[in-house]
Every structure is written in structure tokens, then in C-alpha cells.
Amino acid sequence: MIEDTLHRYARQDLPPSRLQAEDVLVEARRRNRRRARLVGAAAGAAVLATFGAAAVVRTVATPPITAAGSGCVVDQLDIPAGSTGGVVANGIDPSGRYVIGLAGTRAAPQAVLWTGGTVRVLPGAFAPQAVNAAGLVVGFTGPARVQYGDEKQQRPVVYDGTRLVPLPLPDGGLGGVAYAVNANGDVLGTVVRADGSSAAVRWRTSGTVAIVSTVAGASGLGLNDDGVAVGFGMPLPHALRWSADGVTTALPVPTGADSATALAAAGDWAVGDAELPPTGNKDDLMARAAVRWNLRTGAVELISGIGGRRVSASGTVAGTTSTDAPALWRNGRIFALPLPPGGTPYSSSVSGITADGHSLVGSVEVSAGAISTSGPAGDPVASDRTVPVVWRGC
Amino acid sequence: MRTEQEHEYVEYVRSRLPSLRRTAHLVLGDGHRADDAVQDALTVLYRRWGRLTEVASMDAYVHTMVVRACLAYQRRSWSRVLLRGDPPDSVVESGSGRVDDRLVIREALGRLPVRQRMAVILRYLCDLPVSDVAQVLGCSEGTVKSRTHHGLRALRAVLGERASASVPATIAAHLRGQA
Numbered sequence: 001m002i003e004d005t006l007h008r009y010a011r012q013d014l015p016p017s018r019l020q021a022e023d024v025l026v027e028a029r030r031r032n033r034r035r036a037r038l039v040g041a042a043a044g045a046a047v048l049a050t051f052g053a054a055a056v057v058r059t060v061a062t063p064p065i066t067a068a069g070s071g072c073v074v075d076q077l078d079i080p081a082g083s084t085g086g087v088v089a090n091g092i093d094p095s096g097r098y099v100i101g102l103a104g105t106r107a108a109p110q111a112v113l114w115t116g117g118t119v120r121v122l123p124g125a126f127a128p129q130a131v132n133a134a135g136l137v138v139g140f141t142g143p144a145r146v147q148y149g150d151e152k153q154q155r156p157v158v159y160d161g162t163r164l165v166p167l168p169l170p171d172g173g174l175g176g177v178a179y180a181v182n183a184n185g186d187v188l189g190t191v192v193r194a195d196g197s198s199a200a201v202r203w204r205t206s207g208t209v210a211i212v213s214t215v216a217g218a219s220g221l222g223l224n225d226d227g228v229a230v231g232f233g234m235p236l237p238h239a240l241r242w243s244a245d246g247v248t249t250a251l252p253v254p255t256g257a258d259s260a261t262a263l264a265a266a267g268d269w270a271v272g273d274a275e276l277p278p279t280g281n282k283d284d285l286m287a288r289a290a291v292r293w294n295l296r297t298g299a300v301e302l303i304s305g306i307g308g309r310r311v312s313a314s315g316t317v318a319g320t321t322s323t324d325a326p327a328l329w330r331n332g333r334i335f336a337l338p339l340p341p342g343g344t345p346y347s348s349s350v351s352g353i354t355a356d357g358h359s360l361v362g363s364v365e366v367s368a369g370a371i372s373t374s375g376p377a378g379d380p381v382a383s384d385r386t387v388p389v390v391w392r393g394c
Numbered sequence: 395m396r397t398e399q400e401h402e403y404v405e406y407v408r409s410r411l412p413s414l415r416r417t418a419h420l421v422l423g424d425g426h427r428a429d430d431a432v433q434d435a436l437t438v439l440y441r442r443w444g445r446l447t448e449v450a451s452m453d454a455y456v457h458t459m460v461v462r463a464c465l466a467y468q469r470r471s472w473s474r475v476l477l478r479g480d481p482p483d484s485v486v487e488s489g490s491g492r493v494d495d496r497l498v499i500r501e502a503l504g505r506l507p508v509r510q511r512m513a514v515i516l517r518y519l520c521d522l523p524v525s526d527v528a529q530v531l532g533c534s535e536g537t538v539k540s541r542t543h544h545g546l547r548a549l550r551a552v553l554g555e556r557a558s559a560s561v562p563a564t565i566a567a568h569l570r571g572q573a
Binding site for chain 2: 002003015017018020022024025027028031032086216236237261278280285288324347363365383385
């Protein structure tokens with residue numbers, strides 16, 4: 001059969017390659033840094049273009065990035081006593097009262113809770129993913145990092161303020177992760193099933209568990225207070241929306257983007273990352289863009305220059321810029337968030353935003369990192385240069 | 395990207411590099427261009443390392459990115475390919491019976507219209523399910539099936555022509571077996 005001939009051809013020996021994993025990292029970093037310089041120069045270029053006869057027309061305009069106002073301040077969060085390695089902040093509740101984080105090692109994670117100026121490690125060795133205004137924390141036990149989408153090693157849990165309670169797995173579920181919790185205490189997450197497929201899953205406060213969606217590669221990530229859930233399917237990422245009564249609809253890809261993922265939801269809004277079509281310029285591979293959907297009206301918009309990691313109920317988008325600097329987008333403008341003393345601009349994450357959009361949490365590295373080819377000693381969840389931070393008044 | 399994330403990234407890239415290079419090589423038919431396309435895809439992965447890589451079916455996603463980087467690479471270099479003729483095949487040792495097989499098949503694939511060629515390569519060389527091929531190429535599953543059907547038929551015709559002349563014994567045997 002011709003198919004067999006083709007299969008044999010596909011198994012041919014490959015010519016040797018000089019491409020090594022470390023070189024791939026060095027090149028990705030180089031393009032990242034190069035892009036940082038280009039972005040820095042872009043404001044000047046835009047001014048020149050208005051005087052030129054033939055201005056370059058871009059399909060997606062990137063708003064200029066300006067520093068957030070002086071009212072926006074950054075503070076390092078306290079590190080829990082006895083903690084080794086770095087600590088990352090994983091989320092903030094919509095009211096801004098609770099901040100959750102992760103410390104410890106990948107094999108034995110520790111959940112950290114900051115509230116009212118104090119920090120403590122929660123019992124039960126779990127990795128928190130979200131917290132609501134009542135202080136209900138959801139996450140998972142098992143290895144702290146979901147290894148390449150392999151959620152079967154994790155078990156979804158909820159911490160109710162006093163104890164850690166396992167969430168039930170649906171029939172056929174091997175493991176899973178709880179990623180979001182809303183004001184009612186309903187929880188959304190992802191479960192891996194025995195046949196290797198994944199499903200988006202909703203746990204209700206009534207104690208029931210229901211599979212929301214089993215589209216290929218489904219991951220359930222965001223949940224608003226009305227019970228509307230968002231996430232995406234694979235292998236070509238496509239954003240999905242699940243209504244409170246279980247109807248699945250595709251969230252549209254905005255004009256100018258190739259594909260989009262939905263990562264979070266709050267109020268009327270959902271947000272995610274957009275993949276832009278290749279431009280032919282390799283440095284553009286590092287360009288980030290966010291997508292914001294209005295879950296009530298169905299409107300979609302593409303926001304170039306910032307990744308869409310979180311959204312506030314007021315519609316502010318939180319994420320990092322194309323050079324991994326922490327930032328927010330509001331009303332068409334991108335604002336760079338301040339870094340703590342010694343903070344490096346290339347290694348930040350933003351992981352939470354309050355309902356009003358003015359307080360955010362994330363993590364920043366406080367000294368320039370060399371290229372690491374061996375893991376940090378003891379395999380901590382973050383290197384000891386990583387500090388959790390909160391931004392307020394932004 | 396934070397230090398420990400870079401470490402995870404390098405770990406992942408090291409473990410998957412051989413299979414990603416194979417995919418790119420099958421799509422592009424050229425080792426150097428394959429390495430470039432893999433680097434492009436892994437640069438995008440570097441940017442997206444984090445939430446997406448934590449929660450999704452990583453391997454399927456990364457293979458899809460490599461294929462798409464190859465397609466983008468192919469579109470970009472199209473004018474250059476037209477100018478200089480067919481892309482060079484990889485150097486193979488002469489004297490081994492498999493050399494001719496490879497060149498014959500690569501040439502036969504090269505004679506297919508580009509859309510049919512991509513459908514056949516992704517479906518039968520990269521072993522992707524029809525649904526994944528449809529997503530990667532941005533067309534319906536029915537279109538994928540029709541393109542692979544016509545592509546395979548054309549391949550049989552091309553390889554069959556050569557079977558009567560100087561096709562390697564292995565391919566000729568397969569073609570005879572099918573008759």
C-alpha cells in the first residue's frame with residue numbers, strides 16, 4: 001500500500017543537527033531582548049511616520065506603553081517563616097482582601113495566604129489557584145506544577161478556611177485541577193480521564209460534579225459570578241464559553257488574530273491570549289496580544305502589546321508585555337506597572353486583579369538571571385530570586 | 395520568564411527536539427529549514443510558556459505549532475523556491491538501497507499541488523488524525539479527506555509510472571501488491 005511506503009519514508013534517518021535545547025533558549029531570549037529594544041524605539045518611529053509620505057500600515061496597532069501613575073505602588077509581600085526558595089503570588093480575591101501564593105518544592109508545594117498584613121502557610125500541602133471574596137481557596141494536591149497538561153497526577157481540592165476538602169472526580173476521571181471559584185462558591189476546573197482525554201468540569205456548592213465539556217483537549221479556566229465558564233480546546237487553541245445551563249459556544253477569534261485562548265473571566269468579561277499571524281519578521285514571534293470578550297454582548301476586541309492573563313469585573317486586562325514586564329490595559333492604553341528595587345523587567349508574571357481593576361498581584365525576579373541549564377537546588381517552585389508582589393492604586 | 399520556568403522550558407525542549415525536528419523535516423524536506431522552523435515554533439512556545447503549557451495537551455499543541463511554523467516558512471520562502479527551483483534534498487549516502495526510495499518519494503510529493511501535499515504529509519507522514527490536520531490547515535475534515543484521497547491517487551500514478559521504468563524494488567512491490 002502507498003500508505004505503508006509513506007510511513008516507511010517518514011521513519012527515515014534524519015540528517016544530524018546542531019540545534020540544541022540550550023541554543024533554542026538562547027535564541028528565544030535574544031529575540032525577546034531584541035524586541036524590547038525595538039518596542040522602546042517604536043514611539044519615535046510612529047512620530048516620524050506621520051511626517052512621511054507613506055506611513056506603514058499595521059494590521060494591529062499597538063498602543064504606546066506608558067508608566068502607571070504615581071499612585072500605583074508596588075510592595076513585596078512577606079515571605080512565610082521557614083520557607084526556602086522563592087515564593088510566587090497566584091491570585092487575589094475580587095475585594096482585594098485575600099492574596100494566595102505558592103512556596104515549597106514542586107514535589108511538596110505549600111499554599112500561602114496573605115490577609116490583613118499577615119502571612120501564613122495553609123495546611124495540607126496544596127497548590128492554590130484562585131480565591132473568592134469569602135476566602136474560599138481552590139487548587140490541587142500533588143506535584144506543584146501541572147506537567148505539560150498531565151493533570152492526572154493532581155487532585156482538585158477546596159480549602160474552606162479551616163480544612164482541605166477533596167473535590168469529587170466525575171466517572172472515569174483520574175485526576176484534575178480546580179482553576180476558578182466564583183462568589184457563590186461554585187468551582188471550575190479540568191479533569192483528565194482514563195482514556196487520556198480531558199474535560200472541563202464544574203463543581204457546585206451543592207456537592208455535585210458535572211462535566212461541562214469534552215471537546216478535544218478541553219480546559220476549564222475561568223468562571224464569573226453568573227456561572228458563565230470559559231476555557232479552550234486543543235490542539236489548535238480555540239476559546240470556548242460554557243453557559244450556566246451547559247451550552248457550549250465558541251468565542252470568536254478577533255479580526256487580525258489567528259487563534260485565541262480564554263484564560264479568565266470576571267463580571268461581563270473574559271480574557272485570553274491571541275496568536276497573531278506570522279509577519280515574516282522573526283522578532284515579531286515574541287509579540288503578545290490579548291483578546292477581551294464581552295460575555296453579555298458577544299463583542300470581541302484584540303489588544304496588541306500585552307498578554308491577557310486576568311481581567312477585572314470593570315474590564316481592566318492584566319498581563320505581561322511582549323518583554324515579560326508586568327502591565328495592565330485600560331480604555332485603550334497600556335500602563336507598565338512599577339518594579340520593586342532590583343526587579344528585572346524580563347521575568348515577571350501577573351496572576352491576579354481585583355474587581356475594580358486597581359490592585360494586582362504577581363511575581364518578579366529581583367536580579368538578572370544567567371541562562372540556567374540545571375534546575376535550582378531542591379527543585380523549589382520558584383528560584384530564590386523570585387518575590388511575590390502586590391500593586392495597589394493602579 | 396522566571397529562572398525555574400526557563401529550566402523547565404529547556405528540559406521540555408531537550409526531550410521533544412528529535413520528534414519536532416522529524417515533523418519539520420517531513421513537512422519541509424530540508425534539514426536546515428526544518429531547524430529554522432523548529433526554532434521559530436519554540437520561540438513562540440517560550441513566549442507562551444506558563445498558563446497554556448500548564449493546562450493544555452502540550453505535545454499536540456507544540457507539534458501543531460511546528461507544522462504551522464513550517465507552513466509560514468514555506469509561504470515566506472515561496473518566491474525564493476521558485477527562483478532557485480526545488481529545495482535541496484538532504485544529503486544521503488549513495489550505495490544504500492534506501493537513497494533512491496527517498497528521492498523518488500520526495501520528488502513525487504513535490505509534484506503534488508501544495509494543498510494536497512500538505513494534507514498527505516500531515517496525515518500520512520506526521521500521522522496526525524484527520525481532525526488535527528483540518529485544524530492545522532484551517533479547512534473542514536471533509537476537505538482533508540478529499541485532498542488526501544486525491545493526493546494518494548496522484549502519488550500512486552506518479553510512482554506507478556516510475557515502476558515501469560526504474561522504481562526501486564520495494565516500491566514496485568507495494569504497487570504490485572495493490573494492483
